[in-house]
Amino acid sequence: MSSSTHKGIFTISELAQELDISTRTIRYYEEIGLILPQRSGKGTRYYTRSDRARLKLILRGKRFGFSLHEIKEMITLFDEDRTGRKQLQRTIQYGEEKIRELDARIDELIRLREEILEFKTRFEEKMASLEAVEGNRESKE
Amino acid sequence: MSSSTHKGIFTISELAQELDISTRTIRYYEEIGLILPQRSGKGTRYYTRSDRARLKLILRGKRFGFSLHEIKEMITLFDEDRTGRKQLQRTIQYGEEKIRELDARIDELIRLREEILEFKTRFEEKMASLEAVEGNRESKE
DNA sequence: TCATTATATAACGTTAACGTCAACGTAATT
DNA sequence: AATTACGTTGACGTTAACGTTATATAATGA
Numbered sequence: 512m513s514s515s516t517h518k519g520i521f522t523i524s525e526l527a528q529e530l531d532i533s534t535r536t537i538r539y540y541e542e543i544g545l546i547l548p549q550r551s552g553k554g555t556r557y558y559t560r561s562d563r564a565r566l567k568l569i570l571r572g573k574r575f576g577f578s579l580h581e582i583k584e585m586i587t588l589f590d591e592d593r594t595g596r597k598q599l600q601r602t603i604q605y606g607e608e609k610i611r612e613l614d615a616r617i618d619e620l621i622r623l624r625e626e627i628l629e630f631k632t633r634f635e636e637k638m639a640s641l642e643a644v645e646g647n648r649e650s651k652e
Numbered sequence: 653m654s655s656s657t658h659k660g661i662f663t664i665s666e667l668a669q670e671l672d673i674s675t676r677t678i679r680y681y682e683e684i685g686l687i688l689p690q691r692s693g694k695g696t697r698y699y700t701r702s703d704r705a706r707l708k709l710i711l712r713g714k715r716f717g718f719s720l721h722e723i724k725e726m727i728t729l730f731d732e733d734r735t736g737r738k739q740l741q742r743t744i745q746y747g748e749e750k751i752r753e754l755d756a757r758i759d760e761l762i763r764l765r766e767e768i769l770e771f772k773t774r775f776e777e778k779m780a781s782l783e784a785v786e787g788n789r790e791s792k793e
Numbered sequence: 794t795c796a797t798t799a800t801a802t803a804a805c806g807t808t809a810a811c812g813t814c815a816a817c818g819t820a821a822t823t
Numbered sequence: 824a825a826t827t828a829c830g831t832t833g834a835c836g837t838t839a840a841c842g843t844t845a846t847a848t849a850a851t852g853a
Contacts, residue, residue, distance in 0.1 A: 577715030
């Protein structure tokens with residue numbers, strides 16, 4: 512078993528296992544600047560629970576078809592030290608825009624669900640009619 | 653302008669424009685068996701509104717991060733002439749499974765929305781506090 | 794009918810997002 | 824000291840999902 516200094520820091524493989532991704536993936540995310548873990552004296556990466564939360568957010572974004580580039584844009588936006596009110600306001604506007612996009616997506620997803628449900632219903636009807644013709648009895652009620 | 657025999661059949665470029673994708677993309681979807689448009693005597697593809705609906709469904713799936721392979725599985729499942737009750741039942745079960753998956757996704761999407769909203773809220777607070785000390789930009793945290 | 798587009802096939806190119814493998818360092822265990 | 828287990832950095836390989844020519848043919852307006 513591996514290191515269990517469970518105080519809120521994780522090794523790369525611990526995170527990989529927990530999040531069900533490869534270590535390569537995690538390193539890749541670092542390559543493209545999505546995460547910046549601390550390093551121990553001689554290079555070993557260590558991740559905080561904050562890093563882990565960030566990774567979860569990334570994976571969540573991916574599950575909805577956002578590219579890593581888009582994801583980066585979104586999260587670094589909230590990261591950076593945005594001094595100046597103009598910048599801050601733009602950031603907030605961007606956030607609002609993203610929320611609106613998400614609302615639209617939720618609606619769309621619900622419609623997709625309904626469509627699939629309809630597909631299924633039609634199919635069930637088809638099967639029912641088949642059953643009627645068949646006159647066969649194989650009840651499973 | 654192109655052919656406008658608007659009776660419910662479309663050329664490939666008409667569809668491409670309407671759906672905002674390239675003709676290459678449409679042909680590619682045919683390559684991998686996602687659509688099978690009719691052909692005119694010597695090869696030209698023609699698409700019905702049913703084909704168009706199918707394309708829309710594909711694009712919708714993509715927007716949610718499904719791969720074309722997954723999308724194919726889903727829609728061809730409801731396409732094929734599934735004779736035999738066993739097959740039909742499996743199809744319906746698959747449909748139910750997909751619906752459950754979609755429900756989970758909807759939940760997740762809503763959570764994502766909430767997270768972003770929180771980000772934004774925290775930011776707004778930050779800005780408000782900045783505004784309080786207006787002019788001075790020194791205190792961090 | 795002719796010129797201009799539009800479409801077809803074929804084949805190679807591209808990019809994102811990793812997988813995989815090599816070569817090495819380090820830390821703990823045997 | 825050797826083995827085992829994990830970590831590191833390259834660097835090249837792979838796959839999905841198209842983009843981009845090139846060349847040939849078909850459809851359409853003047």
